[in-house]
Amino acid sequence: MVHQQLLPMDSHLSTNGGVLCQHVIKPHQHKHSPGLSSASQDLIHEIVAIYKELSCLPSLEPGATTNKLFSRLVGICIKQYKAETVCDVLDHPQILQLIKHLRNICSTGEYLLECQWSQKIIQDAYSYTENQPELLKNFVYYDNYHDLTKLELHAMLGCGVVPRTVVFVGSGPMPLSSILLADMCSDTTIIRNLDIDKDAIDIASELVSVIGKEKRIQNFLCDGMEYTGFGQADVIFLAALVGCDHQQKMQLLKRIYDQCKPGTAVMVRSAHSLRALLYPVIEPEDLVKCGFLVDIELHPHNQVVNSVILARRA
Structure with a gap:
């Protein structure tokens, strides 16, 4: 999860x-x-x-x-x-x-x-002189993040999308998805994480720094509705819990569409079946209503909780 x-x-x-x-x-x-x-x-x-x-x-x-x-x-x-x-x-x-x-x-x-795990990894990293990134693997849900990120990357590459410049909306105190994407895709030059919670951004920034990823991953305290840099992104990730309800998610998706350039991809995390108890559901037709063209929707049936929808601005 x-x-x-x-x-x-x-x-x-x-x-x-x-x-x-x-x-x-x-x-x-x-x-x-x-x-x-x-x-x-x-x-x-x-x-x-x-x-x-x-x-x-x-x-x-x-x-x-x-x-x-x-x-x-x-x-x-x-x-x-x-x-x-x-x-x-x-x-x-x-x-x-x-x-x-x-x-x-x-x-x-x-x-x-x-928060707890990020702070633990940060503390452990200061105690070791090498292999700090390996400490991330101790996180209880590391495999889930790894499999979800791999699924998203394969979906993008399979549809001809190369994530060079990425914006991740709702990255949280442990931006493990961004870290793993940077590791898995050498074409990814910069990932900009956005979150509205100051403590989350402070912890995430220190975590990224101690594992040596600060040159490729930046963390910003920012509401997605106020961010003005979507036009510079090749791929925009929308976290599953961004927006308190369906209406807010739709408002953000419309704002992203209005700002981003033609061909920009959006990767939206959703949920299916009883996974909807944990995360709000976004359907492909919701992205279509915002003007996007949907490429693919994937519903994992293993331990990965989130579904993913890949779409592009026309």
Whole structure:
């Protein structure tokens, strides 16, 4: 699971009084509802239970309980299900009621996880005189990032897109996607990471520096809606959690389209199946509405959580 940008928490998920549990889902009796299969009902029950436990934790910082709950949730989301089961779950009133809040919880949890790991890698890097980049491989989700970045790069190269100058919107405190892209593609000369969170940019900048990537990767404290450099990019990445809702994502995509030059590629991270519990969904037709021409959409069925859509400005 890959986190890119911290979303603002709703008031019912605030940490006032040290308790996150303010939003209440009505008590759910574990009975099979008419019209739902037992498999669908069991999934709904487990998702609601995990949500309740996560929302009532005093903190979402990494720890034994937090890690276990997030691992259970991700494990549920990346399994393959029948289409009718996915519809049953995502359309169920209880899931519709909690899905926005669950995504916010996951976003915050991932942000804190990335902060912790980035700071650990930075500290470790100062203790070693060589092989600092190898320390990144200790990150618990390194393989997921690696596989997602490889998927995106192969998609681009397969469609004739060479990522020379890149802008990554919503890079977070551990810009591992940018680091891996720089490693995998020698044609990539500069990657400009954007994030609206100052702490994320400060941590990311130090991380990039200690592993010796500061000449190719730059980090900027900036809202994507205010950035004016999209016209200089060959490829623009849009992180899965950029924008609090579908409308904001569409506004940003339209702004990118208006600024970028013809032929510029956009790589948009989305989600499919029950992965939509973790990340908002963007469809190819959404990019078409903004004026882009869609080249390819890929839905991983392994441990990689994000789907990807590659499109280009006409």
